[in-house]
Amino acid sequence: xxxxxxxxxxxxxxxxxxxxxxxxxxxxxxxxxxxxxxxxxxxxxxxxxxxxxxxxxxxxxxxxxxxxxxxxxxxxxxxxxxxxxxxxxxxxxxxxxxxxxxxxxxxxxxxxxxxxxxxxxxxxxxxxxxxxxxxxxxxxxxxxxxxxxxxxxxxxxxxxxxxxxxxxxxxxxxxxxxxxxxxxxxxxxxxxxxxxxxxxxxxxxxxxxxxxxxxxxxxxxxxxxxxxxxxxxxxxxxxxxxxxxxxxxxxxxxxxxxxxxxxxxxxxxxxxxxxxxxxxxxxxxxxxxxxxxxxxxxxxxxxxxxxxxxxxxxxxxxxxxxxxxxxxxxxxxxxxxxxxxxxxxxxxxxxx
Numbered sequence: 001x002x003x004x005x006x007x008x009x010x011x012x013x014x015x016x017x018x019x020x021x022x023x024x025x026x027x028x029x030x031x032x033x034x035x036x037x038x039x040x041x042x043x044x045x046x047x048x049x050x051x052x053x054x055x056x057x058x059x060x061x062x063x064x065x066x067x068x069x070x071x072x073x074x075x076x077x078x079x080x081x082x083x084x085x086x087x088x089x090x091x092x093x094x095x096x097x098x099x100x101x102x103x104x105x106x107x108x109x110x111x112x113x114x115x116x117x118x119x120x121x122x123x124x125x126x127x128x129x130x131x132x133x134x135x136x137x138x139x140x141x142x143x144x145x146x147x148x149x150x151x152x153x154x155x156x157x158x159x160x161x162x163x164x165x166x167x168x169x170x171x172x173x174x175x176x177x178x179x180x181x182x183x184x185x186x187x188x189x190x191x192x193x194x195x196x197x198x199x200x201x202x203x204x205x206x207x208x209x210x211x212x213x214x215x216x217x218x219x220x221x222x223x224x225x226x227x228x229x230x231x232x233x234x235x236x237x238x239x240x241x242x243x244x245x246x247x248x249x250x251x252x253x254x255x256x257x258x259x260x261x262x263x264x265x266x267x268x269x270x271x272x273x274x275x276x277x278x279x280x281x282x283x284x285x286x287x288x289x290x291x292x293x294x295x296x297x298x299x300x301x302x303x304x305x306x307x308x309x310x311x312x313x314x315x316x317x318x319x320x321x322x323x324x325x326x327x328x329x330x331x332x333x334x335x336x337x338x339x340x341x342x343x344x345x346x347x348x349x350x351x352x
Contacts, residue, residue, distance in 0.1 A: 048083025
């Protein structure tokens, strides 16, 4: 049979920049063997030993299954996926850049930042090898980068530092802040970029049950900052807060169709809209933001970054375009959100 995808493994790929070696896993789509003259976009993924095979916790991203399904449905173009295995105890070092604003010395583990070296490894050693050995489309518009947790952090830094190489990014459950779960102290682990870069597609997401490891206010804050640089909401920049997802491979696998479709396909028409979160808000309490989730075909979903909100009783509260609730007085009112011709509503109560 030649109409199946293939996963290859290259053992002990050596990096002169890092002076170490790791395995590389390569997914080739069904058309790679069928269409001998065709070239393919490439998605590079960190923590490569977990994207096709189970991690230590028994879970896997099952990337090959989702890519196969989306290709068969015609939802995304055929792509090559390259998974770069991490180095275990060296992972935090390699995924951390020494940049302004990155307080790695306040991280929960001791870090010797090697992000610049890891970046050079990916760009100067892995990518040239893949482009030489396989039929790739090597330009930036056909080259994407994806990672989760610290892998999301390093995807963010590499992607915005080197948009000449990577034109598309998927930043999943990114470790942007180290938060002390007891004292509540927050140490940023990211650099803030001040200029819009030539990135055509950016995906950022998180789960609502990741606790202090990855918090919605931090991840959404980065999305809002990118919008302020001029990235268009929903087209260039897509964002999703999955309310029930935890910080684990099986939940990243469950929503993988969304970033893959954003990077390499088309969402199509919206099927439904839901308005979640913040049923009760306190005057003078913590800021609360509504989560308007647009659902599309084949399990694709995203949070609406900019929508039209209508408040039935504006004396009780207002809602900003980003979904933030501004309470005014005690009471309750209906809030309706509209997006792409569909609406959803929720009752919000304001207490003293």
